[in-house]
Amino acid sequence: MVMLAKTATPFLWKSRRFILSPKLAALTIRANSTCLLEKLRQNQEKDIVALPEYRARSNLLNFLRSKAGYAVDPSLAIPNVAPPSPPPSGYKHTLSESQILLALDAAMATFHLHVESRIASLCGQGFYTIGPCGEEMLGSIGHVLDPQFDAMALHYRHLSASIVRQLRLGRSMEDIIMDRARGYTVSKLDPVTGGVHCAIGSARDMSKDDFGGGDYVVTSTLASQCPPAVGRALGFSIADTILKRNKYESNSKKQVSFVTIGDGSVHNAHFLSAFNLARHARFRKTKCPVVFGVSDNGLSISYPTDGYADYLFTKYAARPKDQHDPSSKVIMDRDGIPIFKANGCDMMDVYDKTFQAVDYSRKSSAPSLILYQEITRRFGHAATDRQHAYLDPSVVDQMAETDVIESGIMQAVEHYGALTYGEAMDRFEEIGVLSRSAFNSAADEPKISTRDDMIAKVSQPMAQVPPLAAGLLTSHDFNQGDAGKRVKKDVMRKHMTRVISEVMDSDPKVVYIGEDVEHGGYYLVTEGLAKKFPGRVIDFPPDETTLLGAAMGFSQVGLVPIVEIPYSKYLDCGADM
Numbered sequence: 001m002v003m004l005a006k007t008a009t010p011f012l013w014k015s016r017r018f019i020l021s022p023k024l025a026a027l028t029i030r031a032n033s034t035c036l037l038e039k040l041r042q043n044q045e046k047d048i049v050a051l052p053e054y055r056a057r058s059n060l061l062n063f064l065r066s067k068a069g070y071a072v073d074p075s076l077a078i079p080n081v082a083p084p085s086p087p088p089s090g091y092k093h094t095l096s097e098s099q100i101l102l103a104l105d106a107a108m109a110t111f112h113l114h115v116e117s118r119i120a121s122l123c124g125q126g127f128y129t130i131g132p133c134g135e136e137m138l139g140s141i142g143h144v145l146d147p148q149f150d151a152m153a154l155h156y157r158h159l160s161a162s163i164v165r166q167l168r169l170g171r172s173m174e175d176i177i178m179d180r181a182r183g184y185t186v187s188k189l190d191p192v193t194g195g196v197h198c199a200i201g202s203a204r205d206m207s208k209d210d211f212g213g214g215d216y217v218v219t220s221t222l223a224s225q226c227p228p229a230v231g232r233a234l235g236f237s238i239a240d241t242i243l244k245r246n247k248y249e250s251n252s253k254k255q256v257s258f259v260t261i262g263d264g265s266v267h268n269a270h271f272l273s274a275f276n277l278a279r280h281a282r283f284r285k286t287k288c289p290v291v292f293g294v295s296d297n298g299l300s301i302s303y304p305t306d307g308y309a310d311y312l313f314t315k316y317a318a319r320p321k322d323q324h325d326p327s328s329k330v331i332m333d334r335d336g337i338p339i340f341k342a343n344g345c346d347m348m349d350v351y352d353k354t355f356q357a358v359d360y361s362r363k364s365s366a367p368s369l370i371l372y373q374e375i376t377r378r379f380g381h382a383a384t385d386r387q388h389a390y391l392d393p394s395v396v397d398q399m400a401e402t403d404v405i406e407s408g409i410m411q412a413v414e415h416y417g418a419l420t421y422g423e424a425m426d427r428f429e430e431i432g433v434l435s436r437s438a439f440n441s442a443a444d445e446p447k448i449s450t451r452d453d454m455i456a457k458v459s460q461p462m463a464q465v466p467p468l469a470a471g472l473l474t475s476h477d478f479n480q481g482d483a484g485k486r487v488k489k490d491v492m493r494k495h496m497t498r499v500i501s502e503v504m505d506s507d508p509k510v511v512y513i514g515e516d517v518e519h520g521g522y523y524l525v526t527e528g529l530a531k532k533f534p535g536r537v538i539d540f541p542p543d544e545t546t547l548l549g550a551a552m553g554f555s556q557v558g559l560v561p562i563v564e565i566p567y568s569k570y571l572d573c574g575a576d577m
Contacts, residue, residue, distance in 0.1 A: 231553020
């Protein structure tokens with residue numbers, strides 16, 4: 001058994017059996033009350049019990065009961081579980097005891113929330129069923145990144161990392177689960193989307209200046225979160241220079257921008273554009289501390305990815321750090337971006353390799369990428385996913401029986417002594433009660449039901465513009481010379497240059513970005529501005545997707561970007577940003 005550093009445990013773990021607190025007892029009563037969803041559950045009990053997610057949850061609890069020495073249900077399977085094997089050279093960075101408990105909490109919550117989402121959907125009260133199951137152990141990612149200072153935008157399957165981040169910020173598990181249940185049931189009280197979708201993200205603490213850090217809202221998208229993430233990474237140092245921010249004590253405290261996708265998304269133009277811009281920044285030695293995380297479960301819904309992510313990023317020569325330990329190698333592609341690989345089912349390896357990738361990007365202000373491998377997708381992409389139409393039934397069953405959480409609990413109990421099986425069972429039951437109660441409550445909450453409600457939620461509010469000074473409203477002929485003499489009229493571009501210059505003079509946060517803008521632009525609109533405003537007129541390579549995405553990232557770190565698109569035809573290349 002490995003001895004861990006003892007730190008303050010965020011939850012009270014009982015030594016033996018689970019005892020309901022008064023608050024939890026009230027929640028249990030709520031779970032068995034006359035809520036609409038609870039009534040529907042009782043009517044649909046036969047179909048619910050047949051759900052593969054429900055069966056897997058029952059089997060997990062049976063496994064924990066058997067390990068804790070309690071009577072088991074003989075009709076249920078007891079998984080034959082083995083903990084993940086560490087690399088031959090061990091882990092360079094390990095989770096503390098309290099971090100292990102937090103990661104397990106997040107994994108359990110992620111699993112329970114998914115099971116409840118499928119039950120709610122079956123009952124007609126749940127409207128989002130894309131599942132994170134099989135990737136619960138990626139929660140360790142949340143321990144590497146500063147929850148307030150580092151920026152994070154997560155793929156929709158990486159819920160556990162978001163839960164860890166929120167727990168580290170001091171939010172209660174009850175509140176986190178309640179808010180997630182609101183997303184699945186599209187309650188108007190969902191703090192992330194307000195009832196129009198279910199998205200990963202969390203509210204910012206507006207009382208603190210996070211300099212563009214924190215969790216960013218990501219919907220069920222393929223990779224549109226990637227260009228703004230690269231923009232944030234580029235914008236950190238630009239904003240620091242222009243605004244004279246001195247927020248770093250050392251290189252180890254520098255911000256990073258972390259963004260994740262699934263293996264299917266590596267084909268998407270949003271990711272390819274963003275990754276190419278990061279590689280270009282590395283080639284130009286421009287500061288760009290972005291970390292890409294790619295989880296590879298072998299399937300993009302029904303399309304087999306067949307390890308293409310591994311081929312895409314590691315097709316060039318490997319450079320092992322340790323010749324005797326292949327798992328320790330850092331693979332450098334021809335663009336100098338280090339690639340790290342982790343077992344996505346091993347919370348320690350996820351933490352270790354993510355720590356190494358983030359540490360590299362933080363200290364060198366350069367991009368890195370980490371592949372989370374050996375992941376099996378459980379229960380299909382979503383409730384509407386007809387797996388039997390493209391997979392053999394035996395394969396579907398085998399995938400559903402993957403025991404990633406059981407394996408993680410065994411690792412925590414037997415390898416690290418972070419808790420007992422009885423304590424794990426108690427916590428699993430407790431989080432299950434919280435999840436069921438949260439869905440019952442959320443399903444009864446109001447939903448967006450009128451056109452006006454929807455417009456108010458999804459439409460950009462009109463910005464309040466202060467009135468201009470009276471003198472500025474006076475008509476003036478800028479083509480009138482001294483003594484009223486008529487002079488040759490200026491072309492429009494010169495007036496544009498003058499106005500842009502005035503705006504940049506009046507607000508140091510304004511930057512001007514585009515293609516060929518530093519030398520003056522196609523039509524000399526920025527003529528002389530780069531010299532007048534050093535570092536604030538910035539050329540980008542010709543890709544409107546990353547140009548507009550980077551502008552979004554710039555704005556999120558405190559800058560006010562003006563983006564030049566020289567021709568209207570180019571707008572369609574970046575319109576979806």
